[in-house]
Amino acid sequence: MEDHTQVEEEFQLARRASRAETSFIREILKLTARNDIISFAGGMPNPKLFPVDAIREATDKVLREDGANVLQYTITEGYMPLKEFISQRYKEKKGLEISPDKILIINGSMQAIDLIGKLLLNPGDNVILENPTFIGALQSFNILEANFVGVNLEEDGLDISHLEAQVASHKSNLSYLIPNFHNPTGITYSEEKRQNIAEIFKSNRIMVIEDDPYGEINFSGALNPSFAEYYPEGTFLMGSFSKIISPGMRLGWVTSPNRKLMEKLVVMKQAADTHASNLSQRIIHQFLCDTDLNQHIDNIKKVYKAQLDAMVEAIEENFPKQVKTSIPEGGMFIWGILPERYSASALFDLSIKEKVAFVPALSFYAHQDVDNTFRLNYSNADEDDIKTGIEKLGRCLKEYLI
């Protein structure tokens, strides 16, 4: 028989296929999976905090009590009691009235980017994005052949005058923002800017995808307000169990009060992959019934805050003063800025030799035109590794920034 294990022939591909390129950051993450490397590169939660036993017990329970239904096909919209939990939590934590029937359960909140993109974007349409932003969003919108309109970020959110200029010069119907503990910069939008931005979007009929995977990991006080408060009809609010329970189970949600849009989004989801894992939905719902989620999240915050503090202390001791870093109020990332003439990609080449990894942020920019910034993840490294890794990175910085 002919060897079919590898065949290279050219077939006619779609226009968008040329935009499906393996990313540099992906290669970094493969590299940093090696055990001998101290990695601040990934964006992963600390696996020590996964509630493994509680998930095991929840699984045992749902399979024993309702196995035949748990393993069967289910409706595309998602498991209603899980959606009721999400709705109730929005009410308690953020004062938001979100009806369970306006929530769609998906494979991690990221899937909403693809589904909403399909719903709103024709090829060539402009999408307003933070510059820099989440690389997965760039990847999704890119495959949908969107055109990126980047808006500069300040410490309290989008640069309003830049936003106004970009909105005026680029007709658009969609924006994508991460207002809480932003990835990659760690910044959080002020309430004033949220209101201000909502008004600008509202008056220009621009919908906003509010991605909020980190919102619950806030180190101080109450949860931040959502665009769903100021501009409900134009907001797709996303949420995720990835950072508070488990990312490997791939479960998140998206909601909008607009019934017609949610109905179409359900069809988009159905056409994509029928429904999110019924087993995952039932396990997480059971876990939520049997666990004090607030206490579980408090524990995550305590650990991450200690790791953040360790990293900040090590940075103060070891980084040259020319390197600016910003300290987040929650989430998983510290942001670093080198003096303008330096390259974080070049710094990476030095630090990887010392077996320390981070992410040069070039790939996070819509037009990949800024190379002096970088992202440090503190959630997935213990305090000893943080101390050792930042010391080494400090030495690389001193060597590089002559």
Added chain:
Amino acid sequence: MEDHTQVEEEFQLARRASRAETSFIREILKLTARNDIISFAGGMPNPKLFPVDAIREATDKVLREDGANVLQYTITEGYMPLKEFISQRYKEKKGLEISPDKILIINGSMQAIDLIGKLLLNPGDNVILENPTFIGALQSFNILEANFVGVNLEEDGLDISHLEAQVASHKSNLSYLIPNFHNPTGITYSEEKRQNIAEIFKSNRIMVIEDDPYGEINFSGALNPSFAEYYPEGTFLMGSFSKIISPGMRLGWVTSPNRKLMEKLVVMKQAADTHASNLSQRIIHQFLCDTDLNQHIDNIKKVYKAQLDAMVEAIEENFPKQVKTSIPEGGMFIWGILPERYSASALFDLSIKEKVAFVPALSFYAHQDVDNTFRLNYSNADEDDIKTGIEKLGRCLKEYLI
């Protein structure tokens, strides 16, 4: 606070959004979920055959032994030991050499339709489809703005002269086929037709998506050959755990020997939702390690064959002779054809009053222009319900076909 639970405002949607309509069959399935209805409408496996205890034990084991990894993010490509199992099984059962690194794990094989469609189809491109075909494929391709080119089905596969005529008159680079125990018709392609069709596609540079969710549920002898045997470079072969283990876990795969295409498909998957559930992958892999899959599938086949026989017997006793039915060699569906001037949709209106449901096949046709055919599912009803339901349906038929 303003009531945000329902808001209707018009925003600018993408062109493809007009194609995201709730389907009639979806409404039928909601209706038939009622307990007082005998339903032959769905396409669901029999939940009595789900290996609930074995799945429970497999879950317990992977969470106890490797919980922190099982609940963490993983690579987009999928869990290598699971892919090795799939590769090995193709070799044993079909003599196919498929390298594990050419397999991508996805959320049920259906997700491959969206991913491959994104890879190959520009808006307006022609897709060659069986007429009728799987409604989920019509839905996916429709949202990708494909143009449907239907080819008539005969009892042993596509009508070759119709295929040749359609290929000659509609330039196309993609086809979608279900050669084994086809949904909705239950037919199976002959080996001769498979070869013949592969040659036609090959000489016209048309790639083929071979959807094979039912292939393992064959009531007689060895598994059927794949297009991957005759036309490897042009075949995307899909497979699924939905019909042999559990559909609720949403796990399937797609493979092609073409490295470049698989790499791009991995990027499409990553941009859609990062990766398939790590937990589901690990559970199913553990289940496959600890269970005799052949014996498990033999048990499914035994039960389904008995249900099929019960339905065929009841049909022979109760249906008027003008109604033609075709008896499948495997899978889950019997196909029914009314005399041309009658409507299966009208028959449905009669039978639902008698609390018996089936699917009028109108929605399965690319151009929804044939209404005298229908699909009966026998996998998800016990023999008593089959007897009672077919008797009632027989009475409706006699009343309708005056």
